[in-house]
Amino acid sequence: GQNIDQPTEMTATEGAIVQINCTYQTSGFNGLFWYQQHAGEAPTFLSYNVLDGLEEKGRFSSFLSRSKGYSYLLLKELQMKDSASYLCAVRSIYNFNKFYFGSGTKLNVKP
Amino acid sequence: DSGVTQTPKHLITATGQRVTLRCSPRSGDLSVYWYQQSLDQGLQFLIHYYNGEERAKGNILERFSAQQFPDLHSELNLSSLELGDSALYFCASSGTSGGETQYFGPGTRLLVL
Numbered sequence: 001g002q003n004i005d006q007p008t009e010m011t012a013t014e015g016a017i018v019q020i021n022c023t024y025q026t027s028g029f030n031g032l033f034w035y036q037q038h039a040g041e042a043p044t045f046l047s048y049n050v051l052d053g054l055e056e057k058g059r060f061s062s063f064l065s066r067s068k069g070y071s072y073l074l075l076k077e078l079q080m081k082d083s084a085s086y087l088c089a090v091r092s093i094y095n096f097n098k099f100y101f102g103s104g105t106k107l108n109v110k111p
Numbered sequence: 112d113s114g115v116t117q118t119p120k121h122l123i124t125a126t127g128q129r130v131t132l133r134c135s136p137r138s139g140d141l142s143v144y145w146y147q148q149s150l151d152q153g154l155q156f157l158i159h160y161y162n163g164e165e166r167a168k169g170n171i172l173e174r175f176s177a178q179q180f181p182d183l184h185s186e187l188n189l190s191s192l193e194l195g196d197s198a199l200y201f202c203a204s205s206g207t208s209g210g211e212t213q214y215f216g217p218g219t220r221l222l223v224l
Binding site: 030033041042043044045048087089099100101102 | 212
């Protein structure tokens with residue numbers, strides 16, 4: 001089966017750094033994705049990891065360890081607009097690349 | 112604006128009814144994905160079409176069906192609606208069958224009364 005875990009909610013301060021963790025158990029792992037979703041809006045793609053290591057994109061970075069079934073999303077220089085839910089999703093090569101989403105981590109950025 | 116369009120934006124209907132949700136992918140994208148998001152269940156993958164063919168099936172009920180047409184737009188049909196079907200339905204598109212980057216439409220908010 002598939003199992004994806006992420007914290008339900010986190011709070012951080014504007015200007016700080018926050019790390020959102022995601023652990024997964026997936027058969028036929030074929031990539032991990034992070035999405036940002038503001039309340040009432042559509043998810044927007046942030047990052048994609050398929051090999052171990054760190055992918056950096058501006059203020060956002062994503063890390064993957066396939067052997068540990070672990071990923072994190074790192075947000076630097078937090079801004080108030082970063083308050084949103086962050087969804088971790090895993091793709092499985094079985095069943096033609098089916099996607100599994102975690103429940104999301106709601107990040108509250110305070111002044 | 113992701114380039115993915117969905118209609119209608121809002122839909123209110125009664126239990127037992129049937130509705131059709133429509134999605135137009137970004138220009139040139141061959142893959143269309145459908146997702147359901149409800150308050151208590153998060154984002155659930157329903158189905159994936161690539162260039163007109165069904166590629167992957169997720170937690171899609173038998174009362175639901177989808178298709179992708181030759182012009183690549185897709186429709187999600189929901190029948191015998193129940194209160195629990197009330198949710199946000201998102202469509203996403205990508206340029207590949209693997210879906211490395213999916214672009215989500217604004218969603219259709221369905222309320223079943």
